[in-house]
Amino acid sequence: xxxxxxxxxxxxxxxxxxxxxxxxxxxxxxxxxxxxxxxxxxxxxxxxxxxxxxxxxxxxxxxxxxxxxxxxxxxxxxxxxxxxxxxxxxxxxxxxxxxxxxxxxxxxxxxxxxxxxxxxxxxxxxxxxxxxxxxxxxxxxxxxxxxxxxxxxxxxxxxxxxxxxxxxxxxxxxxxxxxxxxxxxxxxxxxxxxxxxxxxxxxxxxxxxxxxxxxxxxxxxxxxxxxxxxxxxxxxxxxxxxxxxxxxxxxxxxxxxxxxxxxxxxxxxxxxxxxxxxxxxxxxxxxxxxxxxxxxxxxxxxxxxxxxxxxxxxxxxxxxxxxxxxxxxxxxxxxxxxxxxxxxxxxxxxxxxxxxxxxxxxxxxxxxxxxxxxxxxxxxxxxxxxxxxxxxxxxxxxxxxxxxxxxxxxxxxxxxxxxxxxxxxxxxxxxxxxxxxxxxxxxxxxxxxxxxxxxxxxxxxxxxxxxxxxxxxxxxxxxxxxxxxxxxxxxxxxxxxxxxxxxxxxxxxxxxxxxxxxxxxxxxxxxxxxxxxxxxxxxxxxxxxxxxxxxxxxxxxxxxxxxxxxxxxxxxxxxxxxxxxxxxxxxxxxxxxxxxxxxxxx
Amino acid sequence: xxxxxxxxxxxxxxxxxxxxxxxxxxxxxxxxxxxxxxxxxxxxxxxxxxxxxxxxxxxxxxxxxxxxxxxxxxxxxxxxxxxxxxxxxxxxxxxxxxxxxxxxxxxxxxxxxxxxxxxxxxxxxxxxxxxxxxxxxxxxxxxxxxxxxxxxxxxxxxxxxxxxxxxxxxxxxxxxxxxxxxxxxxxxxxxxxxxxxxxxxxxxxxxxxxxxxxxxxxxxxxxxxxxxxxxxxxxxxxxxxxxxxxxxxxxxxxxxxxxxxxxxxxxxxxxxxxxxxxxxxxxxxxxxxxxxxxxxxxxxxxxxxxxxxxxxxxxxxxxxxxxxxxxxxxxxxxxxxxxxxxxxxxxxxxxxxxxxxxxxxxxxxxxxxxxxxxxxxxxxxxxxxxx
Numbered sequence: 010x011x012x013x014x015x016x017x018x019x020x021x022x023x024x025x026x027x028x029x030x031x032x033x034x035x036x037x038x039x040x041x042x043x044x045x046x047x048x049x050x051x052x053x054x055x056x057x058x059x060x061x062x063x064x065x066x067x068x069x070x071x072x073x074x075x076x077x078x079x080x081x082x083x084x085x086x087x088x089x090x091x092x093x094x095x096x097x098x099x100x101x102x103x104x105x106x107x108x109x110x111x112x113x114x115x116x117x118x119x120x121x122x123x124x125x126x127x128x129x130x131x132x133x134x135x136x137x138x139x140x141x142x143x144x145x146x147x148x149x150x151x152x153x154x155x156x157x158x159x160x161x162x163x164x165x166x167x168x169x170x171x172x173x174x175x176x177x178x179x180x181x182x183x184x185x186x187x188x189x190x191x192x193x194x195x196x197x198x199x200x201x202x203x204x205x206x207x208x209x210x211x212x213x214x215x216x217x218x219x220x221x222x223x224x225x226x227x228x229x230x231x232x233x234x235x236x237x238x239x240x241x242x243x244x245x246x247x248x249x250x251x252x253x254x255x256x257x258x259x260x261x262x263x264x265x266x267x268x269x270x271x272x273x274x275x276x277x278x279x280x281x282x283x284x285x286x287x288x289x290x291x292x293x294x295x296x297x298x299x300x301x302x303x304x305x306x307x308x309x310x311x312x313x314x315x316x317x318x319x320x321x322x323x324x325x326x327x328x329x330x331x332x333x334x335x336x337x338x339x340x341x342x343x344x345x346x347x348x349x350x351x352x353x354x355x356x357x358x359x360x361x362x363x364x365x366x367x368x369x370x371x372x373x374x375x376x377x378x379x380x381x382x383x384x385x386x387x388x389x390x391x392x393x394x395x396x397x398x399x400x401x402x403x404x405x406x407x408x409x410x411x412x413x414x415x416x417x418x419x420x421x422x423x424x425x426x427x428x429x430x431x432x433x434x435x436x437x438x439x440x441x442x443x444x445x446x447x448x449x450x451x452x453x454x455x456x457x458x459x460x461x462x463x464x465x466x467x468x469x470x471x472x473x474x475x476x477x478x479x480x481x482x483x484x485x486x487x488x489x490x491x492x493x494x495x496x497x498x499x500x501x502x503x504x505x506x507x508x509x510x511x512x513x514x515x516x517x518x519x520x521x522x523x524x525x526x527x528x529x530x531x532x533x534x535x536x537x538x539x540x541x542x543x544x545x546x547x548x549x550x551x552x553x554x555x556x557x558x559x560x561x562x563x564x565x566x567x568x569x570x571x572x573x574x575x576x577x578x579x580x581x582x583x584x585x586x587x588x589x590x591x592x593x594x595x596x597x598x599x600x601x602x603x604x605x606x607x608x609x610x611x
Numbered sequence: 612x613x614x615x616x617x618x619x620x621x622x623x624x625x626x627x628x629x630x631x632x633x634x635x636x637x638x639x640x641x642x643x644x645x646x647x648x649x650x651x652x653x654x655x656x657x658x659x660x661x662x663x664x665x666x667x668x669x670x671x672x673x674x675x676x677x678x679x680x681x682x683x684x685x686x687x688x689x690x691x692x693x694x695x696x697x698x699x700x701x702x703x704x705x706x707x708x709x710x711x712x713x714x715x716x717x718x719x720x721x722x723x724x725x726x727x728x729x730x731x732x733x734x735x736x737x738x739x740x741x742x743x744x745x746x747x748x749x750x751x752x753x754x755x756x757x758x759x760x761x762x763x764x765x766x767x768x769x770x771x772x773x774x775x776x777x778x779x780x781x782x783x784x785x786x787x788x789x790x791x792x793x794x795x796x797x798x799x800x801x802x803x804x805x806x807x808x809x810x811x812x813x814x815x816x817x818x819x820x821x822x823x824x825x826x827x828x829x830x831x832x833x834x835x836x837x838x839x840x841x842x843x844x845x846x847x848x849x850x851x852x853x854x855x856x857x858x859x860x861x862x863x864x865x866x867x868x869x870x871x872x873x874x875x876x877x878x879x880x881x882x883x884x885x886x887x888x889x890x891x892x893x894x895x896x897x898x899x900x901x902x903x904x905x906x907x908x909x910x911x912x913x914x915x916x917x918x919x920x921x922x923x924x925x926x927x928x929x930x931x932x933x934x935x936x937x938x939x940x941x942x943x944x945x946x947x948x949x950x951x952x953x954x955x956x957x958x959x960x961x962x963x964x965x966x967x968x969x970x971x972x973x974x975x976x977x978x979x980x981x982x983x984x985x986x987x988x989x990x991x992x993x994x995x996x997x998x
Contacts, residue, residue, distance in 0.1 A: 060624050060627075063628060064631075067631045067635060070635045070638075070639075071634075071635065071638065074635075074638050074639065074642045077642055077646065078642060078645065081645065081646065081649050084649075084653075084685075085649065088653075088656070088686075093656060093660060093682040093683075093685060093686060186627060249642065249643070249646045250646075251688070251689050253688060253689060257715045257716065257719050258715075259711060259715050333681070333685065337712065340709075340711045340712035340715050341708050341711045341712070342708060342709065342712060400711075401711075402711070
């Protein structure tokens with residue numbers, strides 16, 4: 010148990026050395042040696058990369074099991090607190106979430122203070138700030154409090170807590186196994202993918218979300234682990250809870266390209282709704298947090314009371330995650346006025362639930378609002394344009410993606426989420442069109458994405474893929490100097506080259522090598538060679554046998570930095586024809602570009 | 612925060628994986644136990660709600676039934692029976708907006724078990740609600756050839772009967788006819804089943820098929836009054852008046868209060884007594900019947916003319932009745948030549964005049980009674996036979 014992974018025990022490294030004299034195959038010595046040999050062979054196989062991949066599968070299994078229990082806990086709470094058949098105008102509707110809010114607040118403030126806020130951001134913070142550390146207590150607290158809150162009807166979803174439970178389990182496992190710091194940092198996203206995949210029953214969307222929002226970059230090293238954990242957790246969830254999708258998908262159709270205009274309108278409306286939702290959270294959350302600490306005991310209860318009152322007055326659909334209501338909306342059970350009303354009420358309910366510090370996620374509310382809005386917009390459009398062929402279910406599905414793209418600002422995940430949930434690729438074009446409009450409107454009206462806004466409100470600054478995407482990158486071509494007028498040839502004699510540079514204003518010259526490659530020489534070096542009597546030798550024969558590194562115009566300028574200190578000039582060549590010189594890079598040209606005003610502004 | 616992690620895992624990887632595997636297995640077993648208990652509780656709760664839902668559905672309280680079935684499904688989301696019942700309640704609630712959801716549930720069930728006859732039947736009824744003949748026929752056929760949990764033969768026949776009724780309602784008699792022929796071959800020796808089939812044949816205006824079904828019912832239960840009356844009516848409608856007389860007489864004997872059978876029996880008797888084309892009568896009797904029919908036609912024409920205020924004596928009148936009167940008058944002298952063996956076509960030409968009068972007076976003067984009705988029916992039968 011004390012052998013470091015990746016190293017071998019000298020005693021077992023060469024099993025043959027330990028077998029002396031040769032025993033018979035049936036002897037007790039051989040029976041002992043066989044497991045040892047197997048053991049040492051296995052140990053040689055499990056270097057850290059492979060070990061990490063296998064560990065990802067276990068993370069997926071444990072996260073999947075935890076999410077199964079979490080979902081059961083929410084269902085059990087819901088049945089125990091609200092009953093299987095909640096009736097409108099029942100006192101339970103507002104009493105239960107309010108009382109549960111008091112309990113949740115006490116638990117959050119005294120037992121689990123780390124569970125406030127978004128699980129996505131906490132996972133991201135673990136990756137970038139805390140070396141992959143998420144206390145296991147967070148998983149326990151999130152499990153209990155989120156199950157109580159969502160089960161009692163608070164307008165929040167189980168996906169974000171599932172994500173954090175997965176991340177927390179992965180982090181705890183990594184710490185327990187004392188894996189390297191570099192790998193430990195990646196444990197949290199791997200667990201997050203497993204948790205989210207299990208919650209959504211959608212591995213592709215979970216992988217994309219974690220890559221797009223948590224990790225923020227595509228990396229082959231992490232991708233395998235994230236995929237393995239997501240898939241294994243989904244297998245576990247399907248084993249226990251069945252492979253039923255979150256919704257029963259109706260027949261979805263997209264027949265005429267002109268109908269894309271209708272979906273674009275949905276994208277615009279969805280983008281505006283996303284901005285309203287994000288701004289209301291961004292405005293209220295810091296103000297409620299700034300209130301005296303004692304008020305935090307009552308904030309979840311008041312939020313629960315408000316949500317319960319909305320339900321009591323006739324809209325119980327907004328309670329909890331609301332998947333059943335989304336399902337019904339998808340099958341045309343609500344008129345457009347009801348759909349629009351539910352969307353507005355859900356924005357209010359989810360905003361107050363979330364900003365009150367009640368543990369729970371925003372994924373399900375986002376889908377709910379999008380679904381209702383999509384259905385309402387679709388129905389209204391069909392009133393004015395009866396020739397539109399898209400069913401209410403189609404608009405509801407597209408609406409989900411629209412809010413996902415606009416509110417969570419994950420355009421790629423939003424598209425794949427709709428496709429994965431619906432299993433229908435016929436609506437891919439409407440989804441892309443609507444999501445693009447929603448995303449662009451949201452980005453133009455709300456500069457900071459909601460997750461970044463929340464982290465900044467918590468005093469953290471975490472990298473954002475959206476910012477990275479939009480950051481102007483300086484490239485080699487931006488700092489490139491024109492092709493020098495005097496280029497020397499390694500096949501010419503030194504004296505001929507010396508004559509050529511005589512009238513040149515430059516002090517450093519590129520030398521074209523034969524058959525390919527470049528070198529560099531200064532005017533002084535060339536003069537010295539001439540004075541040393543080497544004028545009748547070719548320049549190539551007297552130069553040190555080296556070839557300069559070449560750069561390409563499209564490379565990031567950062568890549569030039571490693572060469573400009575070593576060489577006075579670095580050639581920039583064409584990718585299609587490396588003999589063709591496009592320009593040169595020098596240390597001064599690079600630094601001047603970094604200091605230029607447009608660089609500062611970008 | 613204190614962090615001093617070593618670069619490598621300070622333990623043996625195989626051992627770690629072994630421990631993790633054991634931990635996963637134990638966790639798996641624990642969660643299995645938990646899920647099983649939870650599921651059992653939920654299923655028990657779901658069953659209670661389902662019973663409530665069924666009671667509501669049976670009482671046609673579909674909104675309550677839908678709510679109860681939905682709640683039962685939240686307890687046991689994959690229960691096919693609950694889904695099927697919810698779909699049926701949604702379908703039967705007479706809210707067109709709910710048909711989509713009903714269909715969605717049923718399609719999901721169908722994808723899981725396309726051979727399930729109950730699901731196919733429910734889908735067929737949704738399609739029938741929508742008036743889609745093609746879809747309904749397809750799903751009804753799936754139901755007929757699908758797997759039934761109990762009493763498959765009876766359920767298959769019921770499904771086919773439902774399809775036939777739907778096709779008749781949608782005015783697709785040809786399709787209904789082919790289904791009826793298939794139904795006829797699969798019926799059990801049960802008078803009630805044959806009677807139902809016979810009624811469907813009657814609705815499809817296939818009176819011969821109906822008669823065959825009534826006769827099948829009578830073979831099992833010879834004194835079945837409904838079958839006797841039905842057979843008599845079917846035979847009457849198909850022009851088989853001898854059989855009609857026989858069955859109707861038996862029906863009247865069995866149920867003397869059966870006014871419809873009495874009336875039909877009287878007409879059938881009259882037809883059999885006055886039909887000059889009957890094969891087993893002598894020439895003299897044929898001539899007598901022709902003469903009687905010819906006189907009756909004149910009475911019908913005169914009565915109709917009075918009823919419609921047409922003056923048959925005006926030679927200039929160009930009405931149909933006047934034209935018929937002219938033809939009748941022209942044919943009258945030929946009555947005397949009926950006895951001549953050389954005049955083989957004469958009975959037909961005289962009766963043609965009679966038939967034209969009986970047929971063409973229906974429009975201005977309505978359906979005739981008594982002997983006129985008998986002559987009209989003989990004419991129709993004769994026409995049908997010539998076609």
